[in-house]
Amino acid sequence: MxxxxxxxxxxxxxxxxxxxxxxxxxxxxxxxxxxxxxxxxxxxxxxxxxxxxxxxxxxxxxxxxxxxxxxxxxxxxxxxxxxxxxxxxxxxxxxxxxxxxxxxxxxxxxxxxxxxxxxxxxxxxxxxxxxxxxxxxxxxxxxxxxxxxxxxxxxxxxxxxxxxxxxxxxxxxxxxxxxxxxxxxxxxxxxxxxxxxLDFENPPLSDEKDTRTFRKTMGLTPEDFLILQPTRIVQRKGIEHAIDLVHELGNRHFKLLISHEAGDEGFEYAEWLTEHARDRGVDLRLIATRVPGDPNRPTLWDLYAHADFITYPSLYEGFGNAFLEAVYFRKPLLINRYAIFVRDIEPKGFDLIVMDGFLTKKNVQKVKEVLEQPALRERMTDHNYAVASRHYSxxxxxxxxxxxxxxxxxxxxxxx
Missing domain, CATH: 3.40.50.2000 (Glycogen Phosphorylase B;)
Incomplete structure (x- = not known):
């Protein structure tokens, strides 16, 4: 009924x-x-x-x-x-x-x-x-x-x-x-x-031409790597770890993009992140995703589709939408072992780059390997998509x- x-x-x-x-x-x-x-x-x-x-x-x-x-x-x-x-x-x-x-x-x-x-x-x-x-x-x-x-x-x-x-x-x-x-x-x-x-029964569509156009619109060259932090700018998201990762990668072609605006919990953290990125020599870009009636902004889905890597170093999450979205778009990601991830998600058997409260040289090296080896990246993301399909569809x-x-x-x- x-x-x-x-x-x-x-x-x-x-x-x-x-x-x-x-x-x-x-x-x-x-x-x-x-x-x-x-x-x-x-x-x-x-x-x-x-x-x-x-x-x-x-x-x-x-x-x-x-x-x-x-x-x-x-x-x-x-x-x-x-x-x-x-x-x-x-x-x-x-x-x-x-x-x-x-x-x-x-x-x-x-x-x-x-x-x-x-x-x-x-x-x-x-x-x-x-x-x-x-x-x-x-x-x-x-x-x-x-x-x-x-x-x-x-x-x-x-x-x-x-x-x-x-x-x-x-x-x-x-x-x-x-x-x-x-x-x-x-x-x-x-x-x-x-x-x-997420709708794992219907995977997202990708288009290489759209990706090239999007990256050009964002001011990116073909050599640039887009690293996406797909979260609001609030302190519990641990975004400083994403900045530190890009700094440690040591390549000017790695660009860090934050997809959401600040404001829900004030603007001081956003201002500090901007200064921290400047001090670390990191190309940090803050972009507001699309709101109703504004076709000139990209959607969050656009950013996922065209990103090369996802950072998700949250200190606390109730679940972790960004984690699931990265898996859905078959993107490799760095994730912090926040409590709910350790208890409810990690036992499912995902293949991820994991930090435990702080960024290690091993984390940085693994990110480099994943970005430089397409076959490794594909095996990792296909496995994660299959696991998520069983549990989060x-x-x-x-x-x-x-x-x-x-x-x-x-x-x-x-x-x-």
């Missing part, structure tokens, strides 16, 4: 992990006959199926003012409490309007009840779920207790209430085994693991979403 499914978050736009994974979920659900709709403060989805509420965006001025008053301190004022609830009441009305307008039968909260980037929206969502008893999937990407910036706060009562809520009509989904265990330990809430996925996601919906509607009540 077809269902009308409402996705809710602070943002469904751009190339952040939450937006990308939500798009994959909706693709699978719609392929199986369901209808998906969108609620957020910033949206680049079909306007006919979306309700954009600017106050729901985590960067909205009202929410930023609340954040400044509740995080990094232990006490909140009555005025701050009132501001939280004024915004909650307003957003709750908008959520009800969303449900009524699109006749929503099931909700998917995308990281909304996980990390308090927008406290009032999380509280509003929790109340709506409790009052309507609409079947809800809470898709958790990264919990507040995983982020130091939320460790000191004046809203412990609200965090216990809604991040996440423990309600009978919610199925909780996490993206790694550590999160599953910690969620159960802290809250008693059980969950299922659904890792991030759309087919795997489809089966897991079917099981979730069957929990709500019965085996015969959901079409997957």
């Amino acid at each position: 077809e269902k009308r499914i409402g996705f809710v978050a602070t943002r469904f736009a751009g190339t952040d992990g939450v937006s990308l994974e939500a798009a994959k979920w909706s693709h699978i659900l719609e392929k199986n006959g369901h209808h998906c709709f969108w609620f957020a403060g910033e949206i680049d989805r079909d306007p006919q199926r979306s309700l954009k509420v600017p106050e729901a965006f985590f960067q909205h001025e009202t929410n930023k003012a609340i954040d400044a008053a509740i995080f990094g301190r232990k006490r909140r004022s009555p005025a701050t409490t009132q501001a939280i609830h004024d915004l909650r009441v307003s957003l709750k009305k908008q959520l009800y309007a969303f449900i009524d307008r699109f006749r929503i039968e099931m909700l998917v909260a995308q990281n909304l009840l996980t990390i308090p980037m927008h406290l009032s929206l999380g509280l509003a969502m929790t109340e709506v779920i409790a009052e309507t008893q609409i079947p809800t999937v809470a898709h958790h990407h990264d919990f507040y207790w995983e982020r130091p910036r939320f460790s000191v706060n004046a809203v412990g009562d609200y965090l216990r209430m809604a991040f996440p809520p423990n309600l009978p009509n919610i199925e909780h989904v996490v993206i790694n085994s550590a999160a599953q265990e910690e969620l159960a330990l802290r809250t008693g809430v059980s969950s299922v693991i659904i890792p991030n996925v 759309y087919a795997t996601l489809g089966r897991q979403l079917h099981n979730l919906m069957a929990n709500f509607f019965g085996v015969n009540g959901c079409s997957m």
Whole structure:
């Protein structure tokens, strides 16, 4: 039976992990006959199926003012409490309007009840779920207790209430085994693991002519090697290790490109990286990938397709979209052994260049070998694609979403 499914978050736009994974979920659900709709403060989805509420965006001025008053301190004022609830009441009305307008039968909260980037929206969502008893999937990407910036706060009562809520009509989904265990330990809430996925049944198409044109547009010569850091510019991405790698490679033809903008966590790190690259003699290029209505910018997919090598030296990840994307585009990569990689991904048997917190001469030599030996590179990337196809495909996601919906509607009540 077809269902009308409402996705809710602070943002469904751009190339952040939450937006990308939500798009994959909706693709699978719609392929199986369901209808998906969108609620957020910033949206680049079909306007006919979306309700954009600017106050729901985590960067909205009202929410930023609340954040400044509740995080990094232990006490909140009555005025701050009132501001939280004024915004909650307003957003709750908008959520009800969303449900009524699109006749929503099931909700998917995308990281909304996980990390308090927008406290009032999380509280509003929790109340709506409790009052309507609409079947809800809470898709958790990264919990507040995983982020130091939320460790000191004046809203412990609200965090216990809604991040996440423990309600009978919610199925909780996490993206790694550590999160599953910690969620159960802290809250008693059980969950299922659904890792991030890509469409490995349909490999990406490549075109040598497009690559030549793209590289020329980027100001690259045929002798240049494009090394891509496909992440946002935030400190936990460890981008300084990518700069150090290019420096140690010792070849002016190696160019380092960062594919995402700074801003989500300030600009100081980006400024420091620029200075660090200059000091190390590294050609560092920052490029904003395409936004809606701007055909002059490349997409993230363009960058992957035309890159020679991927760097992913993250210190922490909830899963690691960039890792999976590099494998999908059959690109060799350097990856840091962050905790979730060690626990959930590394045992799968991928063939990767791995650093363990710091860059070694052996890492640098291996990168040189991979870049200089096409046959070695092909064996490595083909093996990785085959491994990922078994564990992180759309087919795997489809089966897991079917099981979730069957929990709500019965085996015969959901079409997957």
